[in-house]
Amino acid sequence: xxxxxxxxxxxxxxxxxxxxxxxxxxxxxxxxxxxxxxxxxxxxxxxxxxxxxxxxxxxxxxxxxxxxxxxxxxxxxxxxxxxxxxxxxxxxxxxxxxxxxxxxxxxxxxxxxxxxxxxxxxxxxxxxxxxxxxxxxxxxxxxxxxxxxxxxxxxxxxxxxxxxxxxxxxxxxxxxxxxxxxxxxxxxxxxxxxxxxxxxxxxxxxxxxxxxxxxxxxxxxxxxxxxxxxxxxxxxxxxxxxxxxxxxxxxxxxx
Numbered sequence: 395x396x397x398x399x400x401x402x403x404x405x406x407x408x409x410x411x412x413x414x415x416x417x418x419x420x421x422x423x424x425x426x427x428x429x430x431x432x433x434x435x436x437x438x439x440x441x442x443x444x445x446x447x448x449x450x451x452x453x454x455x456x457x458x459x460x461x462x463x464x465x466x467x468x469x470x471x472x473x474x475x476x477x478x479x480x481x482x483x484x485x486x487x488x489x490x491x492x493x494x495x496x497x498x499x500x501x502x503x504x505x506x507x508x509x510x511x512x513x514x515x516x517x518x519x520x521x522x523x524x525x526x527x528x529x530x531x532x533x534x535x536x537x538x539x540x541x542x543x544x545x546x547x548x549x550x551x552x553x554x555x556x557x558x559x560x561x562x563x564x565x566x567x568x569x570x571x572x573x574x575x576x577x578x579x580x581x582x583x584x585x586x587x588x589x590x591x592x593x594x595x596x597x598x599x600x601x602x603x604x605x606x607x608x609x610x611x612x613x614x615x616x617x618x619x620x621x622x623x624x625x626x627x628x629x630x631x632x633x634x635x636x637x638x639x640x641x642x643x644x645x646x647x648x649x
Contacts, residue, residue, distance in 0.1 A: 434475070440468040474504055490528040490619075490643070495568050496521045496559045498531065502538045503557070506546075514552030515545075522560035525568035527639040529619055534639075537612045537623075541572045541635050544609075548576030548633065566641050567621075573634040579627040587625065588613045 447453060448461035503517065510517060545555050553575040560569050579587060588609050616623045620640050627633035 434472065437468045437472045441465050444468075490530055492526050493529050493531055493534070494524050494526050495534075495570055495639070496524045498529075498534060499538060499557055499559060499570065502535055502542065505539065506542050510542075510546055510555060513546055513549070515549055516552075516554050518554060518556045520556065520558045520560075522558070525559065525561040525641065527568040527619075527641050528643050529639060533615045534619075534637075537615055537637065538570070538572070540609070540612055545572055545574035545576060545633070548574055548578075553632075561641070562638070565638070567638045568641055569639075570637045571634055573632065575632040578629040578631050578633055579625075580629045584625065584627055588623075 444461040444464045448458045448465075453461075499519070499521075503519075507517070542555065542557075549555075556571075556573040558569075558571040558573070560571075561567075562569050613623055616637060616639075620643075622638045624636045624638070625633060626636075
């Protein structure tokens with residue numbers, strides 16, 4: 395009887411955990427919704443304007459070809475944004491797949507580019523090889539998106555965001571680092587940031603504050619991947635979050 399109750403409680407806990415993950419993922423997407431909508435408006439304007447240019451009676455074959463190429467490029471950008479947004483929002487996969495982490499970062503940045511540009515945040519990417527790790531893709535995307543949004547919110551006057559992907563040969567781990575030049579975190583707060591419901595954020599001009607669940611969820615996800623998340627920060631100087639993921643599952647180590 396006790397065993398059945400424990401099993402039921404465990405199942406309910408896992409169900410609640412999955413619901414929390416989905417809610418946090420959709421919350422992150424919602425934060426970007428305004429920027430994504432603005433980007434689509436710009437893309438549609440580009441397509442309409444070049445279509446009109448191509449329809450002009452005085453247009454040459456060369457100018458029409460250029461207009462078609464601009465329309466195709468804008469359409470491909472729109473398709474990439476839609477694919478990333480829907481893939482992120484719908485991804486409920488529960489099994490791990492060997493994943494190119496640099497490609498994963500690129501997919502997340504597609505969602506964030508316009509939001510970062512709007513807030514005058516410049517992106518730098520440093521990919522030292524293309525390390526792969528067995529991960530649940532949607533969950534690692536969720537961590538990256540959360541960290542990038544946090545970094546942007548820490549730089550209200552703009553700044554630099556650096557994303558570094560590399561392989562650590564000494565520990566056979568893949569690493570992703572998210573570095574910002576923002577406000578940083580005071581030492582007395584740094585040890586608390588992964589605690590549930592703890593947040594350092596105040597509501598911004600768009601009404602986005604913090605609920606304290608983001609980093610707590612990130613740590614849960616990374617620990618379930620047998621990885622680690624580390625933070626280094628100096629008040630007024632910025633923060634660096636490092637994700638470390640094993641390149642092989644523990645069961646494969648002996649194979």
